[in-house]
Amino acid sequence: MISSFAKIIRLMSSDIEPAQLSLGICLGFVLGLSPAISIQALLAVVLLIILRANLSVLMLSAGLISIIAYLLDPLLLQLGSAVLSVAELNSLFSWMYNNSFWYLLRFNNTLNMGSLVISLAAFIPLFLLSNFLIKRYRVAIEKHWKSSRLFQYISQSKLLGKLTAVAERVS
Amino acid sequence: MNLIRTKGLIILLSLALLSVLTLVLFSASISKMILQSQLSSLNGAEVNINEAAVAFNPLVIKLDKIQVTNNENPLENSLEISKAVLEVDTRSLLRGRFIVNELQLDNIQFATQRMQAGAVFVEEDQTQEEKTPETDAGNGFMGASSLTMPDMDELINKTGLDTENAFKAVNEKAKQTKVSWADIESRVSDKNKWDGYSSRYNTVKTNIKSGSAKEKLQALKDFKDLKNEVSDELREIKKDKDKLKKDSDELNILYAQAKKMPGKDLQKIKSSISLNSGGVANISRLLFSEEITGYIESARNVYKKIAPYVAADEASEEQIVRGQGRYVEFKDNDPQPGFLIKKAGFTARLPAGKFDGKARYIAFDQKINNKPAEIKLSGKDLIHSKSEIMSAVLDLRDKKAPRFAVNYDIDQRNIRQYEVSAGTSLPLVMETAMLDMRSKASLQSGKLSADVDARFKKVKFDSTKDPSDKSFSSLVTAAMLNISEFNINAELKGTLNKPDIKIDSDIDNKINKQLSASFAKIRKDYEDQLALKIKNKYAADIDSIEQSVAGLDDLKRSINTKQTDITEKLNKYKK
Numbered sequence: 001m002i003s004s005f006a007k008i009i010r011l012m013s014s015d016i017e018p019a020q021l022s023l024g025i026c027l028g029f030v031l032g033l034s035p036a037i038s039i040q041a042l043l044a045v046v047l048l049i050i051l052r053a054n055l056s057v058l059m060l061s062a063g064l065i066s067i068i069a070y071l072l073d074p075l076l077l078q079l080g081s082a083v084l085s086v087a088e089l090n091s092l093f094s095w096m097y098n099n100s101f102w103y104l105l106r107f108n109n110t111l112n113m114g115s116l117v118i119s120l121a122a123f124i125p126l127f128l129l130s131n132f133l134i135k136r137y138r139v140a141i142e143k144h145w146k147s148s149r150l151f152q153y154i155s156q157s158k159l160l161g162k163l164t165a166v167a168e169r170v171s
Numbered sequence: 172m173n174l175i176r177t178k179g180l181i182i183l184l185s186l187a188l189l190s191v192l193t194l195v196l197f198s199a200s201i202s203k204m205i206l207q208s209q210l211s212s213l214n215g216a217e218v219n220i221n222e223a224a225v226a227f228n229p230l231v232i233k234l235d236k237i238q239v240t241n242n243e244n245p246l247e248n249s250l251e252i253s254k255a256v257l258e259v260d261t262r263s264l265l266r267g268r269f270i271v272n273e274l275q276l277d278n279i280q281f282a283t284q285r286m287q288a289g290a291v292f293v294e295e296d297q298t299q300e301e302k303t304p305e306t307d308a309g310n311g312f313m314g315a316s317s318l319t320m321p322d323m324d325e326l327i328n329k330t331g332l333d334t335e336n337a338f339k340a341v342n343e344k345a346k347q348t349k350v351s352w353a354d355i356e357s358r359v360s361d362k363n364k365w366d367g368y369s370s371r372y373n374t375v376k377t378n379i380k381s382g383s384a385k386e387k388l389q390a391l392k393d394f395k396d397l398k399n400e401v402s403d404e405l406r407e408i409k410k411d412k413d414k415l416k417k418d419s420d421e422l423n424i425l426y427a428q429a430k431k432m433p434g435k436d437l438q439k440i441k442s443s444i445s446l447n448s449g450g451v452a453n454i455s456r457l458l459f460s461e462e463i464t465g466y467i468e469s470a471r472n473v474y475k476k477i478a479p480y481v482a483a484d485e486a487s488e489e490q491i492v493r494g495q496g497r498y499v500e501f502k503d504n505d506p507q508p509g510f511l512i513k514k515a516g517f518t519a520r521l522p523a524g525k526f527d528g529k530a531r532y533i534a535f536d537q538k539i540n541n542k543p544a545e546i547k548l549s550g551k552d553l554i555h556s557k558s559e560i561m562s563a564v565l566d567l568r569d570k571k572a573p574r575f576a577v578n579y580d581i582d583q584r585n586i587r588q589y590e591v592s593a594g595t596s597l598p599l600v601m602e603t604a605m606l607d608m609r610s611k612a613s614l615q616s617g618k619l620s621a622d623v624d625a626r627f628k629k630v631k632f633d634s635t636k637d638p639s640d641k642s643f644s645s646l647v648t649a650a651m652l653n654i655s656e657f658n659i660n661a662e663l664k665g666t667l668n669k670p671d672i673k674i675d676s677d678i679d680n681k682i683n684k685q686l687s688a689s690f691a692k693i694r695k696d697y698e699d700q701l702a703l704k705i706k707n708k709y710a711a712d713i714d715s716i717e718q719s720v721a722g723l724d725d726l727k728r729s730i731n732t733k734q735t736d737i738t739e740k741l742n743k744y745k746k
Contacts, residue, residue: 019174035494049179049186070494077496084499097501100265111496 016054018138022130023047024054026123028061033069033076034115039105073111080114198225202232216240217289229272230259240289241282248285253278269510276517323697323704326440333439334432334705338712341425345719348418352726355411365737368404371397372740401741408734415730419723426716433705440701463623463661463672471667474575474614508536524553537567543574556584556606576613581606586627597636597644599651604630612663619670621663628656650685657681 030044048058069076084093096102106112194201203223210218221236234255241249254277263270375397378390512533519526527549532542543566551558559581566574589601605628612621636648657678665671 023174035496046183049183050176051174051179052176073494080496081499090501093499094501098504100262103266106498108499108501109496110499111494114496 017052018131018134020052020054021057021134022127023051024057025061025130026127027053028058028063029065029122029126030119031058032062032065033072033119035106035109035112037106038109038112038116039102039107040112040116040119042105069115076114076118077110078114079117080110080112083113083117084108084110195227198227199223203234206232206234210237210239211290211292214239214242216242216245216291219289228261230261230264232257232259238283238285238289240285240291242291245288245291246285248283248289249281251280251283252276253280263507267509268507270507271512272514274512274515274517276515279517279519281519281521323701326701327704327708332432332436332705334429334436334709337425337429337432338709338716341422341429341716342712344418344422344425345716348422348723349719351414351418352723355415355730356726358407358411368397368401369740398741401737405734405737405741408730408737412727412730412734415723415727419720419727422716422720422723426720429716430713433702433709436705437698437702441698463663463674467663467667467670470612474667506539508534508539510534510536511540519548521550523555523559524550526550526559535567538570541568543568555586557582559584572616574613574615576611578611579608580610581608583607591632597648598634599648600633601627602631602633604628614667617666619663619665619667621661621670623659623661625659625661626656627658630655630657646686646689647682649689650682651678653685654678654681 027044027048030040034041034044047053048055083089093108096107107116200223202225203220206223207218207220217240219236219238219240220234222234224233225231226233234257235253237250237252237255238248239250241247254275256273256275257271258273260268260270260272371393375390375394378386379394382390512530515528515530515533517528517530519528528547530544530546532540533544533546534540537543543564545562545564547560547562549558549560550556553559559579561577561579563575563577566576584606586601586604586606589604590599591601592599606625607628608623608625610621610623610625612619614620632651632654634648634652636645657676659674659676659678661675662673663670664673
């Protein structure tokens, strides 16, 4: 927990591009929300490999979101079921159902569909929001935070130094 | 800012390429692994595949030496296949369905030995199953376990014979007649009397010829007296003759009646005891029901293996498991069951010979493709028979009323040394026979219906029964040894666990005919002996009576002679 917190602080303060951090957050969100075998999970892994998304942030994000996703399961199931029942999309879904590729990706699973819809809907807004917040943090908060007495005390604290060293060794 | 990771792209492409290469290079191993796992799971015991080869487009899997462990005996294979070639529908495979367009299995063998014991995963159901009840072997066969004819002497003594009384009466009559005959004989044979009459006649004759008038008159008077006396004698003789005739006739009548009495007594004795075989009933059921029960047990074992797939799916409420979701079904353009073998060919090497087989639409979810599974197995020029054909249909389209039908035909199967009955009362072996059999059975919704028609020709039975044994079972055995052909028809109804078996055969009639003939001979021999015994019992009486009758005839002749002689003399006197 402490190492995660320390990591977040370090990343936020680092020179890593906000877009990379944001991408990590979004991809982590998708992976945390979706079942392992799903369209969005497969796509997220591909994007993870070919894009410069920050892996640490991704893992942190995925971990956090998966806990929330467990609680949101019933909502995702209802949403997926509702989408799969839309009459206008029936022909599309029938085509996908008869297509081996889409069939293998189990698009007709209510949980998959629910998490796909949320992932698609939330990806860009989350990316933009994360980006904005990281930039704001760096510009406004970081400077103020570093000049605060608490930050001075914590950064100079031997205990924090030791804990950070231990955490770094462990990670 | 460059978000794209070139290295990542290269890694991704490499991974993709690696996956494809792995699939291509290791497809055989992967297929082998998957198939072994799936088949083992299906079988409940280890299934081994020696080698596998995979070709793409079309997807063809070749397997070498498949060994299927027998659940009940892990050191044995229930099935071993030398080679299997499957053409699999790739598109269906991607959709999670295992559809085999064509399957060829070569050299199937059963009950082969394994080098190592195979693992068994599923314990056989140890619960006590209801055993097929013993079929009722029928009554009325061995009721008379020994054929004991009644003791003749005892029988004769017990039965009041009328012959005895008849001969007694005849003897009494003969005795009485003898006494009166003696009187008659003494009178007829009195020489002095007849000599006296002759002498008086001579004196009268002399006096009439050369005597004085007084002497002549006296002579005439004497002659008249003489004539009257002789006439009286003749009358007496006639009376005696008539009496003799009457006595003779009466004696003859009594004797004739007495001679008939032994025959009547024999009939009386015969009617007082039962000398019928009674016949046999259901010998065919006794001899062949065990064999049929064995076939039923085999059928039950086969059905036990397929029953889990035949059982109707119980409608259950779909449970939505957290983290797994629910699958929504859409219209399938090409609906197929999860597992289907469209067409299969196979060859099997059994102890009886080589069999060729074909199968179609092997699937357990037949509602989707709407076709029942069909299997046909045929063998020609087999070791023991000319041909054997088995065809079966498994119809699971309606799981609430599943149907399993089998036809099995045998042409000219040679039977050698088949133990029909091992019991000590009727040890019987069918040494040789030629069998033609037509059978069909169906099991629908748990109800069994089967019909077997078997024709045995060129039959030769043999038995270790002691030929000198005079028991009833020995007679039956002897009767069976004379049978050279017979038919059996068996009908089964009810359920597989409790079948009602009805066996009909013309062997019962044939045996009964043989038994009747054998028993008629035994009865005739017995009756002849009985007649002889009765006859011998009264032989002395018969001799005595015949002697008396012969004596009577002699007396009759003597009287006739005398009568003739006296009549001549009387006529001479009259002159």
